[in-house]
Amino acid sequence: MANTWLPPAQYVDTLPRATAYACLHFTDTAGRPLQxxxxYTTESWQWPGGNMDPGETPWETAVRECREETGIVFAGRPRLLGTHFVTDRGEDWPANHIGFIFDGGELTDGQVAGIVLDPEEHSEYRLQTLEEWQREMSPRDFLRLAEIDRARRSGATVYVETGPAAV
Structure with a gap:
């Protein structure tokens, strides 16, 4: 197929598939990450966020999902902390999954107290130290949290891959 021109729709059919999610990473005033x-999933702890809807940008997804899942209306500007590439979601998921994790900043005690969860999606929220999170999360999921938290503290953007060979 080298050097063979294809109409765009046919060319796109030859490319790998991927879905995308976006979320916001928050901490409290003590620096503890919110999850x-x-x-509905075995990956039980996650940031406020979700899968992109058609026509949405990653930033729009993160802000919308945060509002729907926590009641927090985020009015800040986008600051990308990192991207997450999931290489294996099981045989029944025929696409890779790409995540965009944005900095939600620091929540005040009042904002934390005002969190309202959607009971169909989430049963609780917690703010814990990284050491506490590590005891509760799989190594694969904790790697993602630790790298994003490091990015937030350092000001650098990170790229995280998780899959069968990553952990």
Whole structure:
């Protein structure tokens, strides 16, 4: 197929598939990361966020999903902390998964107290130190959290891959 021109729709059919998600990473005033416990997946702890809808940008997704899942109306500007590439979601998921994790900043005690979860998606939220999170999360999921937290503290953007060979 080298050097063979294809109409765009046919060319796109030859490319790998990927879905995308976007989320916001928050901490409290003590620097402890916020995560939500999902009711619908084995990856039980996650940031406020979700899969992109058609026509949405990653930033729009992160802000919308945060509002829907926590009640937090985020009005800050986009600051990308990192991207996450998931190489293996199982045989029943025919695409890679790419995540965009943005900095949600620091939540005040009042903002934390005002979190309202969607009970169909999340059963609880927690703010814990990285050491506490490490005891509760799989190594694969904790790697993602630790790298994003490091990015936030250092000001550098990170790229994280998780999959069967990554952890």
């Amino acid at each position: 939500l416990k999902a009711t």
